[in-house]
Amino acid sequence: MSLTPEYLKEERNQEWRAELRSKTKNKDRMLISRVKMPELAPEIRVRYQDREVNMGLEPEQAQKEATRCMDCANPTCIEGCPVNINIPKFIKYIEKGEILNAAATLKETNALPAVCGRVCPQEKQCESRCFYVDKLDKQAVAIGHLERFAADFERNSGVSNVPETAKPNGIKVATVGSGPASLSFAGDMVKYGYDVTVFEALHEIGGVLKYGIPEFRLPNSVVDFELENLRKMGVKFETNYIVGRTSSFDDLKEEGYKGFFVASGAGLPRFMEIPGENYNGILSSNEYLTRVNLMGASTSNTDTPVLRGKNVAVIGGGNTAMDSVRTALRLGAERAIIIYRRSEAEMPARIEEVHHAKEEGVEFMTLCNPLEYFANEKGRVKGMRLNRMGLGEPDASGRRRPMPIDGSEFELDVDLVVVAVGVSPNPLVPSCLPDLKVTKWGTIVVDEEKMQSSIPDLFAGGDIVRGGATVILAMGDGRRAAENMHQFLQKTSIN
Amino acid sequence: MNKIISKEYFSDKVVKLVVENPLIARSRKPGNFVMLRIGEDGERFPLTIAGADPVKGTITLVVQIMGVSSSKLVALEVGESITDLVGPLGKPTHIEKIGTILAAGGGVGVAPLLPIVEAFKKAGNRVVTVIAARNKDLIILEDEIRKWSDELVVMTDDGSYGRQGLVTAGMEEIIQREKVDECIVIGPAIMMKFASMLTKKYNIPTQASLNSIMVDGTGMCGACRVTVGGKTKFTCVDGPEFDAHQVNFDEMLMRLGGYVQEEKKATEIYSQKL
Ligand SMILES: Cc1cc2nc3c(=O)[nH]c(=O)nc-3n(C[C@H](O)[C@H](O)[C@H](O)COP(=O)(O)OP(=O)(O)OC[C@H]3O[C@@H](n4cnc5c(N)ncnc54)[C@H](O)[C@@H]3O)c2cc1C
Ligand SMILES: Cc1cc2nc3c(=O)[nH]c(=O)nc-3n(C[C@H](O)[C@H](O)[C@H](O)COP(=O)(O)OP(=O)(O)OC[C@H]3O[C@@H](n4cnc5c(N)ncnc54)[C@H](O)[C@@H]3O)c2cc1C
Ligand code: SF4
Ligand code: SF4
Ligand code: FES
Numbered sequence: 169m170s171l172t173p174e175y176l177k178e179e180r181n182q183e184w185r186a187e188l189r190s191k192t193k194n195k196d197r198m199l200i201s202r203v204k205m206p207e208l209a210p211e212i213r214v215r216y217q218d219r220e221v222n223m224g225l226e227p228e229q230a231q232k233e234a235t236r237c238m239d240c241a242n243p244t245c246i247e248g249c250p251v252n253i254n255i256p257k258f259i260k261y262i263e264k265g266e267i268l269n270a271a272a273t274l275k276e277t278n279a280l281p282a283v284c285g286r287v288c289p290q291e292k293q294c295e296s297r298c299f300y301v302d303k304l305d306k307q308a309v310a311i312g313h314l315e316r317f318a319a320d321f322e323r324n325s326g327v328s329n330v331p332e333t334a335k336p337n338g339i340k341v342a343t344v345g346s347g348p349a350s351l352s353f354a355g356d357m358v359k360y361g362y363d364v365t366v367f368e369a370l371h372e373i374g375g376v377l378k379y380g381i382p383e384f385r386l387p388n389s390v391v392d393f394e395l396e397n398l399r400k401m402g403v404k405f406e407t408n409y410i411v412g413r414t415s416s417f418d419d420l421k422e423e424g425y426k427g428f429f430v431a432s433g434a435g436l437p438r439f440m441e442i443p444g445e446n447y448n449g450i451l452s453s454n455e456y457l458t459r460v461n462l463m464g465a466s467t468s469n470t471d472t473p474v475l476r477g478k479n480v481a482v483i484g485g486g487n488t489a490m491d492s493v494r495t496a497l498r499l500g501a502e503r504a505i506i507i508y509r510r511s512e513a514e515m516p517a518r519i520e521e522v523h524h525a526k527e528e529g530v531e532f533m534t535l536c537n538p539l540e541y542f543a544n545e546k547g548r549v550k551g552m553r554l555n556r557m558g559l560g561e562p563d564a565s566g567r568r569r570p571m572p573i574d575g576s577e578f579e580l581d582v583d584l585v586v587v588a589v590g591v592s593p594n595p596l597v598p599s600c601l602p603d604l605k606v607t608k609w610g611t612i613v614v615d616e617e618k619m620q621s622s623i624p625d626l627f628a629g630g631d632i633v634r635g636g637a638t639v640i641l642a643m644g645d646g647r648r649a650a651e652n653m654h655q656f657l658q659k660t661s662i663n
Numbered sequence: 664m665n666k667i668i669s670k671e672y673f674s675d676k677v678v679k680l681v682v683e684n685p686l687i688a689r690s691r692k693p694g695n696f697v698m699l700r701i702g703e704d705g706e707r708f709p710l711t712i713a714g715a716d717p718v719k720g721t722i723t724l725v726v727q728i729m730g731v732s733s734s735k736l737v738a739l740e741v742g743e744s745i746t747d748l749v750g751p752l753g754k755p756t757h758i759e760k761i762g763t764i765l766a767a768g769g770g771v772g773v774a775p776l777l778p779i780v781e782a783f784k785k786a787g788n789r790v791v792t793v794i795a796a797r798n799k800d801l802i803i804l805e806d807e808i809r810k811w812s813d814e815l816v817v818m819t820d821d822g823s824y825g826r827q828g829l830v831t832a833g834m835e836e837i838i839q840r841e842k843v844d845e846c847i848v849i850g851p852a853i854m855m856k857f858a859s860m861l862t863k864k865y866n867i868p869t870q871a872s873l874n875s876i877m878v879d880g881t882g883m884c885g886a887c888r889v890t891v892g893g894k895t896k897f898t899c900v901d902g903p904e905f906d907a908h909q910v911n912f913d914e915m916l917m918r919l920g921g922y923v924q925e926e927k928k929a930t931e932i933y934s935q936k937l
Contacts, residue, residue, distance in 0.1 A: 369881050371700060371707075371747040379883075408749035410881065414686050435883040439895060446888060446895065446914055448921035455884035463706060463878070471706040471731050472878075473925030547917035594882070595900075 171252050180239065185260055189239050198300075202307040203233040210527040217466045217498045218383040221524055222286070222316075227267075230317040234263035237309045240299050245311060248297030250644040251277045251352075255294060259314055271322035272329055274315060279355040279398075280348060280643065282323060282390045285316025287381060288640050289518045323393050330400045334361035339657060341427040342367060342420055344411040344597060347375025348639045349431035349630025351394070352646035354403045360654045365404040365425075367411050372462060375433055377639070379462040380454070382491050384498070385521075412600035417626075426661075427625050427653045430612060431646065434631035436592040440483070444541030445587070449475055449549040453484070453492045453588035460495055477584025479503045481552065483538055484588035485515035486636075490522060492586040493530050501584075504530050509537040509557050509570045535559070537572065541585065551581050593632050601626075611635055619649035620656070627653050665745040668721055670737075673803040676728045677771055678737045679713075685720030687712070687750050693778035694756030694872070694904055697722070698880035700747035701735040708732045709877050709899070711775030712751060713804075725774030725803065730926050731933045752880045753903045756870070760787040762844035765837055765867070766812070767793045767858055769830050769850025773804050775872060776849045777811075783847075784811040791843075792816070793833040795850075799824035830854055831861050838865050845869070848907060852919055856912035863908045871907035873898045876919060889915050 179185070206223040207213075213221050225233065237259045245255045254273055261270035274281035288294075295301065295308035322329060339362050343350045346368035357364045372378045377391045399405070411417065417428065437452035439445055456474070459465040463472035480496040482489050485508035496504045506525070508515060511534050515522060526532070535557045542551040556576035559568040593610040605613040605622035612621055612628040619627045629645025631637055666683040673679060687697060696711045714723035726733050739745065756779050764783045768776035773794045784790045790811065795818040796802045802817060802824055809815045816833045817825030826833065830850070837843065838861075846869040848858040855871045862869040875887040875898040882900035889898055892909035896902065 369749065370879065371749070408747050409686075410749060410752075413751060414690060414749070416690070419690075435881070437883070437885045439885065439888075441895065446890060446918065448918060452885040455878055455886045458878055458884055464704070470704040471735075471929055473706075473922050473929065475922070475925075546920070548921075596882070 171246060171254060176243065176246075176254070179254065179257055180241070184264065185239060185257075188260055188263055192235060194238055197236055197238055198304065198306070200232060200236045202236070203229050203310055203313065205310075205313055207524075210529070213384065214497050214528050216384070217460065217495065218387070220387055221384050224320055225313055225317045230262055230314060231265065233310050233314060234259045236300075237263070238299060244297045244299065244302060245294045245309070248294040250293065250640045251647060253277050253294075253315070255311055258318060259309065259311070262314055262318060267318055267321040268325065268327060268329065270318040274318060275329065275331055277647070278643065279352045280394050280639075281315050282319035282394065283348070283377060283386060284640050284643070285312050285314075285319055286386050286390070287518075288312055289638060291519050293640065323390070328397065328400070330397055331355075331359060333359050333401050336363065336402070337361040338363060339427075339661065340365070340423070340425045341429070341653065341657075342411070342425045343429040343431060345369075345375060345430070345432040345630075345632075346373040346405070347431055347433050347630060347642060348377060349642035349646040350375070350429065351398060352643040353429045353431065353629070353650045354646075355398055355401065356647055356650035357654070358398070358401045358403050360650070362654075362657075363404075364402070365406060367406050367409045369408070369410040370462065371407050373405050373407065379458045380488065380491070382457065382461055382495055384494065385491065410596065412596055417601065427657055428627070429646070429649050429653065430597050430621075430626060430628040430632060431630040431642065432594045432597050432632045434591040434636050435594045437587070438590045438592060439587055440538065440589060442538060442540055444543065444549070447541055447543040447549045448547050449477070449543075449583060450541060450585040450587065451475070453482070453488045453586050454591070456492050456586045457488070457495065460499070466499055474499065475584055476500055477582070479505075479580075479582045480584045480586065481505050481507050481538075481580065481582045482586045482588055483507050484590070485510065485517060485534075486588065486590075487517045487521060489586075489588035490517045490525050492588050494521075494525055494528060496584065496586065497528055497530065505533055505580075505582075506530060507533045507536050507538060507554065509535065510567065511535055511559060514567045535570065537570070539577065548583070549585055550583060551579055552585065553577060553579050591631075591636050593635065597632070609635060617648070618652040619645055620652060624656070665748045667739055667741050667743055667745070670741050673725070674800040677801065677803050678726055678728070679774075680724045680726065680736070681721050682724060682745060682748065683721055684748055685717075687748070688715040688717045688720050688722050691715050691722065691751035692755035693758065693782040694753065694775075695751035696753050696775075696880070696903065697724070697748055697750030698752060698877070699732075699736065699745055701732060701739070702746055705735060705746060706732055707747075707878060707880065709752070709874075709880055711872075713774040713777055725771060727771035730930045734933065749880070752899060754901070756782065756847075756904055758782045758786050763789045763791065763842060765791050765793070765834060765843045765846045767795075767830050767834050767846065767848045767850070768808075769795050769848075769854040770797070770801060771803070772850030772854075772872075773808065776847070777804055777807055779847060779849075780808060781811040784813075789813050791837050791841075793818060793830055793837070795819065795830035795833065795854075797821065829857070831857050834858060834861055838862070838867065843867050846907075847872075847904075852912060852916050855907065856916070859907035859910065859912065869907040870904045871910060872904045873902055873910065873915065874919075875899075875903075875915065876921060889918070
């Protein structure tokens with residue numbers, strides 16, 4: 169569903185909204201200060217890998233925050249949301265106290281609101297376009313916190329609001345991977361009436377939501393609840409199934425699949441290729457987080473081991489680096505250090521994560537770059553050499569280019585290093601489809617509007633198309649792919 | 664799915680399992696492996712597919728009991744199922760008619776060697792195989808390997824069976840006796856290191872199948888990385904077979920020891936539970 173200005177206007181003119189608007193003066197709305205998310209105290213939370221840091225808003229807090237929103241005639245916030253949630257509508261339902269209706273509004277365009285409310289970089293998306301920021305130079309309405317509130321309320325209410333689905337049309341479609349792109353695609357296709365199967369290589373459904381993002385930021389139970397909803401709508405899940413390996417695309421076509429959505433992610437870790445990087449105790453963030461999050465290595469009853477360090481260095485400045493460094497603290501590190509070659513202003517991580525990491529005692533060594541690692545006689549890393557960086561002219565990405573400073577080299581004692589300097593697209597699917605067009609970076613080429621690849625019945629989205637991006641962009645891709653594959657399949661099945 | 668159809672002990676430590684999985688049985692090729700997980704608390708670990716029957720829809724695994732995961736697998740009874748089994752993974756062995764192949768297997772490495780020997784033989788090569796183990800009890804799959812080899816040499820470290828000596832001694836004798844076009848070696852890392860040094864001396868192209876530590880087996884984590892020709896490669900997606908003469912075996916041996924403490928502890932806890 170697209171939100172045309174007319175539609176938005178019509179919704180906004182509904183009696184209940186007009187009434188709410190007239191109930192409180194805008195002047196008074198503006199006087200309320202932004203709610204603060206209740207958090208677990210840093211000294212407590214660093215002891216638990218599985219306790220969520222943000223505790224969620226109380227109903228009164230949510231209602232008060234919702235009152236701040238002015239239900240703008242021209243809600244620019246919506247333009248900042250990649251899936252165009254009808255933000256004022258859901259927020260006004262919260263102000264009115266009809267939280268389940270707020271949740272239903274979210275579900276109109278977002279299959280995973282409890283996830284997005286927690287992990288979206290709101291400050292760069294919806295909230296960056298809020299009237300408060302744009303015109304008043306004040307703190308934005310806490311759209312993300314409110315989204316989480318409504319979704320959590322619904323989950324805890326026991327009333328599960330399974331969206332309606334069209335009559336089954338018997339057409340089989342397959343989606344490859346089970347991250348957010350795939351899940352939103354599956355949700356929409358099952359609503360259109362398709363017979364949808366999600367194929368996942370790992371033994372768990374969820375992609376990065378399960379193996380990457382830690383429990384203290386996104387509990388697995390939240391993801392599982394959303395998966396249960398998809399199951400109830402009729403989506404089928406096959407784990408331990410690598411499309412292109414366990415079966416080929418041709419095998420699946422023979423089994424009757426008419427359309428494919430590839431959302432296999434950007435799962436391949438990059439290393440820096442510097443001397444000593446293969447010593448024991450130096451691992452990718454994917455390995456570190458997978459051991460802990462997917463395999464449960466931090467608890468004593470699982471078989472998967474994880475290395476613990478006293479002095480842990482994490483290389484990088486993105487969400488992955490923050491998740492790794494905060495995990496290291498929770499696994500007992502005395503010193504957990506972020507080493508990033510640019511300055512803090514350029515860090516791609518969500519601001520909230522950087523803030524939380526600092527509260528927990530993470531050290532930030534910005535403008536520093538690793539050069540080499542040293543090991544003890546058993547091959548376990550014991551130290552590293554770095555140099556300091558200065559910022560030069562802006563580069564192609566618009567960020568100022570870090571340049572090594574001569575003579576600034578120094579050494580640091582470390583016994584565990586987590587490398588979080590980015591990921592590359594998963595090459596598995598492209599490698600088994602010679603006709604599939606890919607870029608020189610290995611991402612799948614698609615028509616940006618339709619998400620259709622050079623193979624007509626194959627659509628793609630998420631990180632395999634964008635390189636490393638965000639949960640919500642991946643979900644937006646899934647929705648667009650669903651809409652366009654639906655049109656494509658309707659046309660081809662009529663002919 | 665993943666039901667254990669039969670279980671046969673080659674020795675107290677080496678067990679052959681036939682497992683139901685029609686999709687893998689249909690798509691696997693020699694050299695491929697699977698990742699397994701036993702129970703919800705289990706770890707993911709790799710085993711080579713030692714054989715498959717696409718008609719019956721089964722694959723064969725040969726596992727040596729090392730620590731917790733291999734013990735948990737072997738503890739499953741016929742009729743029980745493996746919790747998670749995914750594959751086929753890794754690049755298949757490049758099989759073609761080359762001439763004379765010298766295949767060398769050490770210990771449980773003989774199991775993954777079997778389908779490769781079979782495939783090279785079927786492709787029209789002369790195949791000479793050397794299998795070796797510490798003692799008689801650890802020699803496995805002798806008859807199966809013999810079936811696909813033009814000649815089979817069996818060696819034991821202690822001389823309790825076949826000829827006494829290391830695998831490399833048997834290999835060198837053959838290399839000196841006849842022209843060998845290609846070698847393939849599978850076994851403990853240390854054995855592959857010395858076998859590789861030997862064939863390098865004689866300039867014989869050699870493939871080794873590396874048994875790195877793995878987590879996902881799909882290229883996602885980098886736990887399995889090895890240095891080949893000075894470049895970092897991921898064993899699970901770029902391998903598991905590599906040009907042995909380019910592999911940095913010393914680094915590989917070091918990395919195999921990366922979790923020894925943790926594994927020892929896990930094994931102690933597991934045996935206390937039993
Ligand atoms: C540690 C970490 C923290 C992050 N934090 C945030 C955050 O706070 N906010 C945010 O917006 N974004 C964050 N991101 C980025 C975000 O998670 C990704 O952009 C998003 O998950 C991409 O979704 P996707 O659907 O494209 O694929 P993924 O989530 O990557 O899932 C792809 C799945 O496909 C499977 N697969 C691959 N090939 C095959 C195949 N051939 N057959 C079957 N299955 C296959 C993989 O096993 C995987 O499970 C983070 C990423 C990481 C790693
Ligand atoms: C591609 C590939 C194919 C393999 N095929 C087979 C096979 O067909 N049959 C088979 O029995 N084994 C095979 N292995 C090895 C097998 O995966 C390990 O033996 C197994 O993971 C050990 O797990 P564990 O928990 O029982 O022992 P652990 O407790 O993990 O280890 C016990 C001891 O074994 C050592 N060890 C751990 N992992 C390995 C390893 N990968 N290689 C060598 N030593 C190791 C440890 O250092 C430790 O001393 C293969 C490995 C790879 C990478
Ligand atoms: S999905 Fe993300 S961007 Fe959209 S409204 Fe929610 S938090 Fe904002
Ligand atoms: S821009 Fe801000 S104040 Fe206006 S409707 Fe959106 S959230 Fe409310
Ligand atoms: S096992 Fe994880 S990348 Fe190879």
